[in-house]
Amino acid sequence: MEAKAVKAIFPGSFDPITKGHLDVIERGLNLFDTLVIAVGENSSKDSVFTPQERVEMIREIVKDKSRVTVESYDSLTVEYAKKIGATVMLRGLRNLTDVQYEFQLAMTNRAVAGIETVFVMTSEKYGFVNSTMVREVAILGGDVSDLVPELAYNKLREKLNLDK
Numbered sequence: 001m002e003a004k005a006v007k008a009i010f011p012g013s014f015d016p017i018t019k020g021h022l023d024v025i026e027r028g029l030n031l032f033d034t035l036v037i038a039v040g041e042n043s044s045k046d047s048v049f050t051p052q053e054r055v056e057m058i059r060e061i062v063k064d065k066s067r068v069t070v071e072s073y074d075s076l077t078v079e080y081a082k083k084i085g086a087t088v089m090l091r092g093l094r095n096l097t098d099v100q101y102e103f104q105l106a107m108t109n110r111a112v113a114g115i116e117t118v119f120v121m122t123s124e125k126y127g128f129v130n131s132t133m134v135r136e137v138a139i140l141g142g143d144v145s146d147l148v149p150e151l152a153y154n155k156l157r158e159k160l161n162l163d164k
């Protein structure tokens, strides 16, 4: 029997995408045939980038990865996953706090939609990186260049008027 290609979805806010996310994406590509990075449009008041800006930025950052696509969505994540034919949800784990939250989310998604979640542990290097912290540090003028891809760093500086 021929093996079926597995499409995974990596959902998140990605405001902005970090090197931790990129690490999860690389690991996901070792496991799945194709990967859809799905940017949730659920508007949060303290977001820095619009969903469209995030999509464009991520597309540019992953443009050399032929098995990756980037989309935004505004429905329930599991509904969107079904719509695009993704059978696996990819999520990253950094620490035990993530495990607790992600465990609940994965159980809920499986109960309501029958979708399986696959977790990958991030590289130790990025175990402390999260987008909220990156935004807060950047807003206060701190240097986040080691934590996010170069394009995201430049866009953050531009958006926050840090070069003026």
Ligand code: ADP
Binding pocket: 011, 012, 013, 014, 015, 018, 019, 020, 021, 024, 090, 091, 092, 093, 094, 098, 121, 122, 123, 126, 127, 128, 129, 130, 131
């Ligand atoms: P959400 O708002 O859904 O938490 P995020 O964009 O913050 O979205 O994160 C999306 C996914 O990426 C989550 O599974 C999160 O645990 C994972 N993630 C975020 N940062 C890292 C990191 N530094 N290392 C590993 N996984 C991460």
